[in-house]
Amino acid sequence: MIRLSQNDISGLLLGITQKLDISDSLYIAAEQKYKAVGEWLSGDNSPFAILSPTIYPQGSFQFGTIVKPLTDTDDYDLDIVFEVMLSKDEITQEALKNSVGKRLKDHGIYKNLLDKEGRRCWTLQYADSARFHMDILPAIPGEDVIPLLLSMNVPESLAKTSISITDKTLSNYSRINLQWPLSNPKGYSAWFRNRMLIQFENLRRIIATERKSSLGEVPEYTIKTPLQRCIQLLKRHRDIQFAEELEIKPASIIITTLAANAYNNEADLLKALVSITDKMPNYIINRNGVSWVSNPTDPRENFADRWQEDPQKLPAFKNWHQQFKTEIGDLLNCEDLDEAKEKLILMFGENVSENVIDEFKSSHKEHNQKGQIGIISSHPTVEIQDPMKPWGEELY
Amino acid sequence: MNLPFFLRDQYNEIKEIYPGLYPPINISDFWVISGLLDFTAKYQGISIKDKYQIEILIPITNPLHIPFAREIGGRIPMDFHHSTEGLCLGEPGRVIQKFNEEPTLLGFINNCLIPYLYNFSYKEKFGYLIFGELSHGTTGLLEYYQELFGIKDRKRILQLLGLCINSHLNGQIRCPCGSKKKLRKCHGILLNGLISGVPREIIKAEYDLINNGNKSHKFSPR
Structure with a gap:
């Protein structure tokens, strides 16, 4: 029997998240594919070539919170934005959407991958072996909303990347009109990065030191902070809990936003997880009786707006969160590896958990054979003289 | 940067x-x-x-x-x-x-x-704090000065702090602590230490807090 310390449990959870990561080769393949789409949409023969087109990823691929799908038949979801320099008085939502669609249909391969038109996106469904699909979101700059966002205390650095997107269900879809739906993937991504900046920079240094390379040479997708790891664990647990009830599954953007708000740059995964799990519901606020998960780049947007439409969704979220909290508590009380294995399988699935437990066992064996090597610390002793008594402000 | x-x-x-x-x-x-x-x-x-x-x-x-x-x-x-x-x-x-x-x-x-x-x-x-601790907020400030000056009375502490805020110390006055000694032979040395080591606006802010126990005032001296 192997007795477990909190460090061991932290290590097991870290192991699980590594199993949930997208593989390097798949990541690189995905990156190449979206860049190729970008080149086709922006290339010399393209009608967009003169409109300073840019293409960039958004969503979990961009945040580094991607989680391996539950089964081998499920896809990874790669969300990208295609943004061109046009203004709302020059083009309708429909014309923008259709011209992107047309350009995709002009390509020998993409025309066969193209799925049925989505509400806001075009989707390329790659072959099964590639294991992902790509949602392409046509967009134009949304700079006219910047003054409004600034007046709502959104920092300028976040507000300035706002974009306008299309929605074919809207009544003004086919008319020149200034009321386009808004989004701000770059701003959100910057906010998210900022929430974990300290640990991100720490890890970048650690990896650079290990690889004996410069900071700039460390690929950002290889840096995974405890926040990103916690979100992976939460999402995986959700995927399992709602495998049979997809229609009420809590949205990734809600989990990501609540967790990032609750994160306090803890360095240890388990500490981060316990604290995030505790605090994340505090960021669901009540606005005039509506449960509200605020978009940090646009306080007018409620990420949880669908909780209004379907009264089952909020209780589903609450129950899932409570379940996760309870199970983490149970995991912390596990005394030996077999007990922990059972709990991990329940929370994160059989395959990943068994792999991690096996690896843990073999490394444990190795460790015991080598014996513990004490670390001798060389720093001098601080002689404390005339110490201060700690004081505290009254926190109102 | x-x-x-x-x-x-x-x-x-x-x-x-x-x-x-x-x-x-x-x-x-x-x-x-x-x-x-x-x-x-x-x-x-x-x-x-x-x-x-x-x-x-x-x-x-x-x-x-x-x-x-x-x-x-x-x-x-x-x-x-x-x-x-x-x-x-x-x-x-x-x-x-x-x-x-x-x-x-x-x-x-x-x-x-x-x-x-x-x-x-x-x-x-x-199981205990070897250096002790001060209470939070104004109470803790008062405790600190009680200990520093070696007196309990809030009014006298305020008078001593008041001397630090005003222009310069006159060592010839009677020390407000109640000892009946001249200031320079009593708390004068401590007060000089405070004046030279702590910015006056901080002493002033603390004086005001202890004086009116004004809890709505957000205290951020640093």
């Missing part, structure tokens, strides 16, 4: 002793040094070796200001001597005096931060 030279030099000095601390990075209004502070500290013969995940924040607009410190490993609970900026290392005026004895990052870590952490580790080990 470029790291100011003196901060780079001060960082180089601390990294030799505390290699777990990473170089300053710029995060919004601060230079932030974070990492593992692994230390051994000794007080009255009791040596404690411990480590904490910490952050030290130096305001960019005022880098000569006393740094703020935070514990980010989740070990020190929020209800243990915190202010809005981070750990509350001591009574604000006293922290400034202490810091100015050795006004560098290393001095801050050794004289202000490590003793605070030692106090906390000691409590974890032995």
Whole structure:
């Protein structure tokens, strides 16, 4: 029997998240594919070539919170934005959407991958072996909303990347009109990065030191902070809990936003997880009786707006969160590896958990054979003289 | 943004002793040094070796200001001597005096931060705070001055502090503490120490707090 310390449990959870990561080769393949789409949409023969087109990823691929799908038949979801320099008085939502669609249909391969038109996106469904699909979101700059966002205390650095997107269900879809739906993937991504900046920079240094390379040479997708790891664990647990009830599954953007708000740059995964799990519901606020998960780049947007439409969704979220909290508590009380294995399988699935437990066992064996090597610390002793008594402000 | 030279030099000095601390990075209004502070500290013969995940924040607009410190490993609970900026290392005026004895990052870590952490580790080990603690808020300020001046009476403490705020000390007056001695032969020396070591606006702010116990006033002396 192997007795477990909190460090061991932290290590097991870290192991699980590594199993949930997208593989390097798949990541690189995905990156190449979206860049190729970008080149086709922006290339010399393209009608967009003169409109300073840019293409960039958004969503979990961009945040580094991607989680391996539950089964081998499920896809990874790669969300990208295609943004061109046009203004709302020059083009309708429909014309923008259709011209992107047309350009995709002009390509020998993409025309066969193209799925049925989505509400806001075009989707390329790659072959099964590639294991992902790509949602392409046509967009134009949304700079006219910047003054409004600034007046709502959104920092300028976040507000300035706002974009306008299309929605074919809207009544003004086919008319020149200034009321386009808004989004701000770059701003959100910057906010998210900022929430974990300290640990991100720490890890970048650690990896650079290990690889004996410069900071700039460390690929950002290889840096995974405890926040990103916690979100992976939460999402995986959700995927399992709602495998049979997809229609009420809590949205990734809600989990990501609540967790990032609750994160306090803890360095240890388990500490981060316990604290995030505790605090994340505090960021669901009540606005005039509506449960509200605020978009940090646009306080007018409620990420949880669908909780209004379907009264089952909020209780589903609450129950899932409570379940996760309870199970983490149970995991912390596990005394030996077999007990922990059972709990991990329940929370994160059989395959990943068994792999991690096996690896843990073999490394444990190795460790015991080598014996513990004490670390001798060389720093001098601080002689404390005339110490201060700690004081505290009254926190109102 | 470029790291100011003196901060780079001060960082180089601390990294030799505390290699777990990473170089300053710029995060919004601060230079932030974070990492593992692994230390051994000794007080009255009791040596404690411990480590904490910490952050030290130096305001960019005022880098000569006393740094703020935070514990980010989740070990020190929020209800243990915190202010809005981070750990509350001591009574604000006293922290400034202490810091100015050795006004560098290393001095801050050794004289202000490590003793605070030692106090906390000691409590974890032995169940009580070896250096004691002050109450939160105005009550704690009053306790501090009661101890410093060796008198209990709030009014007399206010009179003594009042002398520090006003123009200059007249050693010939009777000491307000009630000893009937002349000021220069009584609390005058202590008051001179306060005047030279603590910015007047801080003494003034504390005076006002103790005077009216005004709880709505947000106290942020640093």
